[in-house]
Amino acid sequence: MKNKAEIIKKLLAFIVLLSVLVFLAACGIHFFEKEAQPEAFGFLLDAMRFTLLTLTTIGYGDVYPITAGGKLLTAFVGVSGSLIGIAFFVAIVSGSLTLIKKIRIILTKTQMGQRRG
């Protein structure tokens, strides 16, 4: 029970951190691109959609940055965000899966021990 709560806490902390970063990155892209492409990056929610599509490495390509600053920021966000972000998510989930497996092994061992005794 304690471990389960901890995994949820960790995921929650991760989600909060990630959404703050998505928001800040979207603000940055919005700042760089709003004048060059007002219809694609003028509204912050559109910029957030673009940021999410980049972070998940989906990249439909319907909108993309064209200014030098926007490209630089996108490259930075794309590399650090998608790699570290996805890495953390994979790490947390796989870490908890390993843990669950270990607990199950311990449980079966103790059950077998009880039967023998």
Place this chain on the structure above:
Amino acid sequence: MDRKERLRAIVNGGIFSGLIQFLILASAVVFVIESDRQQLEVDPYATHFIVLDVAFLVLFSIEYTLRVYIEPKKLDFVFSFYGLIDLIAILPSLFLVPGFRVLRILRFLRIFRVFKATRFILAVDRLGAALREIQQELLALVILSLMFVYLAACGIHFFEREAQPEAFGSILDSMWWSVVTLTTIGYGDVYPTTPGGRLFTALVALVGVGLIAIPSGLLASALTEARVEREKSEEGERENEEQG
């Protein structure tokens, strides 16, 4: 003194910090809506946004003053991590000049105050510890990846510069393509058209994507290790207690 302590209990309490978190989120929502209205030539609600902005400024300023007031060591708080974030958050709004208004996004840094809540401290600590443990490997990988991005850009520049000078004419332009390809994002705004360039892209994608995927494996093992080690130390403590 008594009143100060009562005030401290309120400010550090759950209701007050919940209210502040709500205010930060509300100001973020207002910021998003306002970005849409900037497209309009004449915005009938322009004054509403200014009023809201001033209201947020006043509320956050009051909160900051309260936090400084209740602190016994005022200077220590002002120059602490959270104290500085709080100060940075109010400063940009003080200048309502257009150029400085962009800096209002700094206000949302304050949402990191969430991590001050005790239930998050352990989780964030462990994530930090795992990152610290593999920082050497990560640094090596970052350098390797940068080299790979550069080499891929040079290669595609060589193959494509004549066919598409506007997209691959310089190494810098080619680097935009190589970052988008290596991270598997692939917007599709620039892509190779020559047979040589396509073959090169296929090779780069097969090798490069593997290279860039290593950090997630590293982090996963570091996090699991950190957890196993903590469990071991907890078990050791328990045994010590039983013996003692």
